[in-house]
Amino acid sequence: PRVYVEFNYATGDDDPTDDQSDQFRTLYPTGHLYHGYVDVVGWENVLNLRLGVVAKPHAKWRIRVDYHHFQRDTEQGTWVNVAGLPVRNGAAGTSKHLGDEFDFVVYWTPFKQFSMQFGYGVFLPGQFVSDTGDDPVSHFGYIQALLKF
DSSP: OEEEEEEEEEOOOSOTTSSOOOOOOOSOOOOHHHHOTTOOOOSSSEEEEEEEEEEEEETTEEEEEEEEEEEESOSSSOEEOTTSOEEEOOOTTSOOEEEEEEEEEEEEEEETTEEEEEEEEEEEEOHHHHHTSOOOOEEEEEEEEEEOO
16 A cells, blocks of 8 residues: 655735736646545645545555645635636635545456546535535546557
8 A cells, every 4th residue: 555645735816906916827727636536626726735545455456545635825815626717706704724525536457458447526615615605515426447459
């Protein structure tokens, strides 16, 4: 097994009314591996602590579990999703805690030319989400197959 820790940081804008944005803008929006599979948190105005473990219990199976703890960099900065679209605007006096995400991925390779991947992610809203409106839990699941020929 392999255990890992990762930290990602992207600046936010502490004064969105001054006509000057200090918020980091990502060029490459797809960040499943780095920012969670549920895609509710993009790489702008965010601090992301990621903890994970990968294990290979059998020659044909590999399992990965990730935990993400998301916080906003600035109270005033906007929360954006993976596509860079605003989810909610920041506000003074609100929590910086966006939420926590758990991702589970199982890889199965029964033979060299064929493999499958099963994944599930769940985003649990944090206090900022509760402070600013509805706070539903988000789920994401998928099955993927790869045939090489």
